[in-house]
Amino acid sequence: MASALINVPPKAKRGDIIEIKTLMSHIMETGYRHTAAGEVVPRDIITSFTCRFNGNEIFRADLFPAIAANPFITFFTTVTESGKFEFEWIGDSGFSETASASISVE
Amino acid sequence: MRRQPNSTRRQFLGLAGGAAVAGAIPIVTVRPAEATPAMLASAIRNVTGGATVKTGKVKLDVPPLVENGNTVPMTVTVAHPMAPEDHVKSIHVFNEKNPQPNIANFYLGPHNGRAQVSTRIRLADSQKVVAIAKLSDGSFWSASVDVVVTLAACTEEVI
Numbered sequence: 001m002a003s004a005l006i007n008v009p010p011k012a013k014r015g016d017i018i019e020i021k022t023l024m025s026h027i028m029e030t031g032y033r034h035t036a037a038g039e040v041v042p043r044d045i046i047t048s049f050t051c052r053f054n055g056n057e058i059f060r061a062d063l064f065p066a067i068a069a070n071p072f073i074t075f076f077t078t079v080t081e082s083g084k085f086e087f088e089w090i091g092d093s094g095f096s097e098t099a100s101a102s103i104s105v106e
Numbered sequence: 107m108r109r110q111p112n113s114t115r116r117q118f119l120g121l122a123g124g125a126a127v128a129g130a131i132p133i134v135t136v137r138p139a140e141a142t143p144a145m146l147a148s149a150i151r152n153v154t155g156g157a158t159v160k161t162g163k164v165k166l167d168v169p170p171l172v173e174n175g176n177t178v179p180m181t182v183t184v185a186h187p188m189a190p191e192d193h194v195k196s197i198h199v200f201n202e203k204n205p206q207p208n209i210a211n212f213y214l215g216p217h218n219g220r221a222q223v224s225t226r227i228r229l230a231d232s233q234k235v236v237a238i239a240k241l242s243d244g245s246f247w248s249a250s251v252d253v254v255v256t257l258a259a260c261t262e263e264v265i
Contacts, residue, residue: 017219030228030259032205059218061225062211066204068177068226068259075212078188078219 004099006087011104012079020051020059021074024089024097030065046071046091054083079105146200149207150238153198154246159238164197164249166237168227175229175259184221184239184247188214194221196240203233228259 007021024046031043043065051059059075071089087099150159167181184194193216199209212223221239229235236250 030205053217058215060213061223062208064206064208064210066201066206066209066228068228072224072226074224075214076218076220076222078217 004087004089004097006085006099006101008085008101008103010102011106014080014105015078016105017076017078018103019074019076020085021072022049022051022087022099023070023072024049025070026089026091026095028065028067028069028071032065044092044095046089046095048088048090049073050088050090051075051077052086052088053077054081055086079103081105143202146202146207146234146236149200150198150236153211153238153240157244157246159246159248161248163247164237164239166199166235166249166251168235168251168253170251170253172229172253172255174257175231175255176257177226178229178253178255179224180227180235181222181224182212182237182239186221186239186241186247188216188219188221190216191242193242194218194239195242197221197223198238198240199227200236200238201227201229201233202235203231204229209235229253229255230258231255 003025005023009018012018026046027044029041029044033041035041045065046063049061049063050057058077061073063071082104085101089097163185165183168178172178182197182199186194188194194214196214197212200207201209209227210225214221232254234250234252236248238246238248240246
C-alpha cells in the first residue's frame with residue numbers, strides 16, 4: 001500500500017553536491033481530529049526518516065504531526081564514491097518502509 | 107396504552123441530550139490543544155538548553171500568505187560552510203499555535219555539503235514559524251516568519 005518516490009541523480013562527478021528528493025505516501029493522521037460523533041481519530045504518523053549511504057547515516061529527521069500528509073523531504077549531500085542510498089521511514093503502529101537508489105560517481 | 111407516550115418522550119429527551127453532549131465535546135477538547143507562546147519557548151529551550159539564540163544565518167522560506175494550511179511548502183537554508191571542523195549539526199523548526207510546538211528536527215553533518223532542507227508542513231492558524239540551527243561550535247542561530255493562513259489544518263472533522 002505504502003509507496004515511496006525517490007529522486008537521486010543516476011550519475012555525478014566526484015565532489016558534487018547533489019539534491020535528494022523523497023516522498024512517502026502516508027496519511028499522517030495528526031491525532032487532533034474528531035469524527036462527527038466526537039471521537040478522537042488516533043494518531044498515525046511517520047516519526048522518523050533516515051538516509052544512509054553505503055551504510056553510513058547521512059541525514060535524519062524527526063517528524064511531528066505538523067508535517068503534511070505524504071511527507072516530502074529534500075536535502076543535499078556530497079558524493080565522493082559510487083554507492084547505494086538507503087532510505088527508511090518508521091512510524092506509528094509498526095509502520096516501516098524502506099527504499100534505495102544507486103548512484104555512479106566518476 | 108398510557109405508557110407508550112411517556113416512553114417515547116423519554117427517548118426523545120435522551121437522544122436530544124446525547125446529541126447536545128456529542129456536539130459540545132469537540133469544542134471543549136479542541137480549545138486546550140493549542141500550543142501557546144510559552145510552549146514554543148519551552149520547546150526551544152529543550153533544544154538549546156538555555157543558550158542564547160542569535161538572529162541571522164538562517165533563511166526560512168514559507169509563503170507569507172497561505173491558502174491551505176494542510177500543505178505549506180517550507181525551505182530552511184543555513185548560510186554556513188559545511189566543513190568537518192565547522193558545520194551545521196541540526197535544524198529545528200517550531201510553530202506558535204499548532205496543537206504541538208514542534209514541526210520537525212533535521213540532523214546534518216559535514217558530508218551534506220549544503221545546509222538546506224525542504225518539506226511540506228501543516229499550519230492550524232495564522233502564526234509565527236521559527237527555525238533554529240545548531241552549529242558544531244555550539245552556537246544557535248534562528249529566523250522566524252509570520253504566516254497568514256486562510257484555511258486551517260488539523261481542526262476539520264472527519265466524515
